[in-house]
Amino acid sequence: MSRIMLVSLFVATLVASAYGSSYYPLITNEIHLIRPKSGSGGTPVNGLSCLSWRFGVETNNIINWKTVPLSCEDYIGHYMLGSQYRKDSKTINKEAFFHASSLNISKNGNDAWVFDIDETTLSNLPYYAENGFGAVPYNATKFNEWVFTGNAPALPESLKLYNKLVNLGVKIVFITGRTEDQRDVTEANLKAVGYNTWDRLVLKKKVEEDGYRIIGNSGDQWSDLLGTNIGLRTFKLPDPMYYIVAKVKGLDFPVISNQIHLLRPQSGSGGGHVKGVSCLSWRYGVETNSIINWKTIPVACEDYVGHYMLGDQYRKDSKAINDEAFLYVKTLNLSKNAANDVVWVFDIDETTLSNLPYYAQHGFGVERFNATSFNEWVFTGKALALPESLKLYKKLVRLKVKIVFLTGRTEDQRTVTETNLRSVGYNSWDKLLLKGKNFVGKPAAEYKSAQRKILEKEGYKIIGNMGDQWSDLLGTNIGLRTFKLPDPMYYIS
Numbered sequence: 005m006s007r008i009m010l011v012s013l014f015v016a017t018l019v020a021s022a023y024g025s026s027y028y029p030l031i032t033n034e035i036h037l038i039r040p041k042s043g044s045g046g047t048p049v050n051g052l053s054c055l056s057w058r059f060g061v062e063t064n065n066i067i068n069w070k071t072v073p074l075s076c077e078d079y080i081g082h083y084m085l086g087s088q089y090r091k092d093s094k095t096i097n098k099e100a101f102f103h104a105s106s107l108n109i110s111k112n113g114n115d116a117w118v119f120d121i122d123e124t125t126l127s128n129l130p131y132y133a134e135n136g137f138g139a140v141p142y143n144a145t146k147f148n149e150w151v152f153t154g155n156a157p158a159l160p161e162s163l164k165l166y167n168k169l170v171n172l173g174v175k176i177v178f179i180t181g182r183t184e185d186q187r188d189v190t191e192a193n194l195k196a197v198g199y200n201t202w203d204r205l206v207l208k209k210k211v212e213e214d215g216y217r218i219i220g221n222s223g224d225q226w227s228d229l230l231g232t233n234i235g236l237r238t239f240k241l242p243d244p245m246y247y248i249v250a251k252v253k254g255l256d257f258p259v260i261s262n263q264i265h266l267l268r269p270q271s272g273s274g275g276g277h278v279k280g281v282s283c284l285s286w287r288y289g290v291e292t293n294s295i296i297n298w299k300t301i302p303v304a305c306e307d308y309v310g311h312y313m314l315g316d317q318y319r320k321d322s323k324a325i326n327d328e329a330f331l332y333v334k335t336l337n338l339s340k341n342a343a344n345d346v347v348w349v350f351d352i353d354e355t356t357l358s359n360l361p362y363y364a365q366h367g368f369g370v371e372r373f374n375a376t377s378f379n380e381w382v383f384t385g386k387a388l389a390l391p392e393s394l395k396l397y398k399k400l401v402r403l404k405v406k407i408v409f410l411t412g413r414t415e416d417q418r419t420v421t422e423t424n425l426r427s428v429g430y431n432s433w434d435k436l437l438l439k440g441k442n443f444v445g446k447p448a449a450e451y452k453s454a455q456r457k458i459l460e461k462e463g464y465k466i467i468g469n470m471g472d473q474w475s476d477l478l479g480t481n482i483g484l485r486t487f488k489l490p491d492p493m494y495y496i497s
Contacts, residue, residue, distance in 0.1 A: 453479030
């Protein structure tokens with residue numbers, strides 16, 4: 005893999021020379037900056053900023069948005085009507101069935117799977133396609149008129165999962181934001197497209213109060229999956245429109261009865277054809293925490309992940325999340341006096357420091373993690389700054405926000421970690437929390453939750469929490485907002 009590193013460094017040098025100051029400069033101690041690539045076999049793709057916006061939306065980093073950016077209407081349209089949307093849905097639903105089939109389904113009939121309806125089991129794509137794929141502000145009157153037609157097609161991969169779960173003896177519960185006056189048309193619509201039986205069709209409530217064990221929970225919105233009583237596992241289906249979309253006239257491809265439009269494979273980026281889209285779907289599942297407990301990236305995805313990590317799209321995704329984080333901070337109106345007790349928690353590896361030089365020589369995650377080899381790399385102290393995180397760090401410092409680094413690195417790595425942080429621009433912090441002997445062998449989420457709890461007991465108010473792993477962001481005492489940075493190379497539970 006060292007050959008890949010040499011090639012990428014060579015290309016980066018050429019590009020920097022060719023593009024001059026208008027392109028990202030090669031900054032010492034930062035990740036390799038190469039020409040824009042989607043990460044899919046290295047094919048240049050238009051609309052990468054929209055790709056980053058979608059990453060932010062799907063990972064719950066960008067919230068409270070009202071419409072799709074107008075510049076992304078074509079991108080979202082191509083994605084939703086193209087094969088990539090179906091491939092992403094297929095990946096998540098397959099992972100959901102792997103989970104269900106690994107369980108001992110109870111014979112007492114109490115095991116239930118909760119499905120959302122809109123954009124989870126039924127598709128409103130015919131509506132949205134005629135209303136800007138989310139670029140047009142939501143119109144409740146028009147959308148409800150569409151609902152009452154009862155013409156929503158099935159999402160085919162969700163229908164497959166539904167049928168498999170029914171065959172396993174799992175009870176089906178539909179929980180929807182639709183209103184009671186839409187019950188009859190919703191029931192008729194579900195049955196018309198293949199959802200022939202279910203145990204409950206309910207408005208939002210705690211299903212577990214009825215004695216069910218929720219073994220799975222599928223939805224297209226994070227509001228379907230967060231909160232209490234979420235079940236054993238959650239599965240986030242793709243939906244970058246959120247508000248509803250529709251029938252496209254004049255298509256060159258057949259529309260399958262009661263299913264979403266199946267067009268030629270597209271990456272979703274302006275309709276550009278891209279190789280390796282199955283790896284795109286795998287990364288979607290990883291980044292949305294739908295695919296968990298994996299040990300290595302798929303062998304077939306080594307080139308894909310390598311191109312993504314070494315290409316400009318990784319930086320653009322990181323920039324989108326860090327920009328969103330700072331926009332959020334600015335809404336807090338922190339004064340110099342009020343900021344004394346506020347803190348921002350940063351993870352270190354693949355959040356503030358990049359171990360990309362190490363992983364580029366170890367298959368970008370295709371090789372099993374070797375603690376001895378990785379720790380030798382850590383002790384070199386040569387990890388690079390993640391440039392967008394460094395920018396955010398400096399902005400927070402100027403606002404007098406206290407910085408806490410919370411890492412899974414161990415106490416014996418304190419000195420080299422401090423030196424490494426300072427050498428690449430992280431010059432000051434309030435605390436550097438490393439894993440002590442009492443937490444060795446315990447899950448990262450448990451360790452980090454305990455440390456954040458101590459911080460809050462000490463009087464700190466965690467206004468932001470940033471990491472590349474979901475274990476950095478889940479658990480207790482997570483702070484006012486969390487921000488998930490991209491990392492398809494490894495998984496920490």
